[in-house]
Amino acid sequence: MKTTEFFILLVALAVFSACSAIEPSHNMNPGGHTGEKNIRDAPVNPHDPEDKHTTDNHAAEHSFSEIERPQKIKDMMGSRGEQDMANPTLKFIEPTNNATVNGSTVKVRLELGGDLKGYKPMKDPQTQMGNHIHIILDNQPYEAHYNLDTGFELRNVADGKHTLRVFPSRPWHESYKNNGAFQMIRFTVKNGGAGRGASAFNLQSSERRIQRRGR
Numbered sequence: 001m002k003t004t005e006f007f008i009l010l011v012a013l014a015v016f017s018a019c020s021a022i023e024p025s026h027n028m029n030p031g032g033h034t035g036e037k038n039i040r041d042a043p044v045n046p047h048d049p050e051d052k053h054t055t056d057n058h059a060a061e062h063s064f065s066e067i068e069r070p071q072k073i074k075d076m077m078g079s080r081g082e083q084d085m086a087n088p089t090l091k092f093i094e095p096t097n098n099a100t101v102n103g104s105t106v107k108v109r110l111e112l113g114g115d116l117k118g119y120k121p122m123k124d125p126q127t128q129m130g131n132h133i134h135i136i137l138d139n140q141p142y143e144a145h146y147n148l149d150t151g152f153e154l155r156n157v158a159d160g161k162h163t164l165r166v167f168p169s170r171p172w173h174e175s176y177k178n179n180g181a182f183q184m185i186r187f188t189v190k191n192g193g194a195g196r197g198a199s200a201f202n203l204q205s206s207e208r209r210i211q212r213r214g215r
Helices: 002-021 052-061 071-078
Strands: 087-094 099-102 106-115 132-137 143-145 152-155 160-169 183-190 199-202
Touching: 087 160, 087 183, 106 160
Parallel strands: 099 183
Antiparallel strands: 087 106, 106 152, 132 143, 132 160, 152 199, 160 183
8 A cells, every 4th residue: 555655656746847847938939939929930911010020021022213214215305305295185086985886896086185395196107116195995905006187996896895095105105194194985885796805997097907806
């Protein structure tokens, strides 16, 4: 009986000693550090104002800096007079906003106004460059229109609602950003084409396509 009690006492002392050797820590994190945040393993939370390292990292990823214009652009600007100080504006003549078009061909006419200072869309036949209007149908790639004396057509436009965006641009595709330069309308096509996109044709020279066919 005494031997059994002595054995139980030894086991109890061993358990007590093992528990005493472990120091409780309320600051232990999953990374194994105590008393401070494990920055390397911490989840990314850009909305946490106290998580400075996360905020700084995201700010660094999205920082931008302005660079000097290329010399070729400077030379082109020097030969254009006051055009780059112009404030061109655009206005849709056709179609009007929220119009409904019957058929797959949409005729478009624009009116250029504002303080132009000599600005006019046109293409130099030698350089194949010049002032132009950017035409963007829905989310398709833009196309350049160089002649506002005539309109153009969007062909093979599918049924449904569409958005048309336009804005004046320089020969090197830098847009004008003054008030009234950018214009946008929405229109609806009924009995449209089967294609997903559209083709634009210069009405003065309809055999010369200036925009891709819809696929």
